Amino acid sequence: MALLAPPPRTPPIALDDNDDLRRLRLRMTQILATIITVMVTGWLCTFGAIPAILALMTAKHILVAILVMGLGVDAQSAER
Secondary structure (H helix, E strand, C coil): CCCCCCCCCCCCCCCCCCCHHHHHHHHHHHHHHHHHHHHHHHHHHHHCHHHHHHHHHHHHHHHHHHHHHHHCCCHHHHHC
16 A cells, blocks of 8 residues: 655744724623623612713713723724
């Protein structure tokens, strides 16, 4: 019986700039931060009117910051 040569090695896969895992982690971080913000705000609203107003004002700013982080406003400065 003739001996067969082993098959050739597969070419190494080039790593491109497709950062799917990094984008997934960013989206999961955004979702987790949003859930935590909404839950803490809801919890603080149970303490009365003044804590509710302060919690809603703070939550508004936090949620806008999470949105801006996801939109990639600083993406041009990161590429330089």
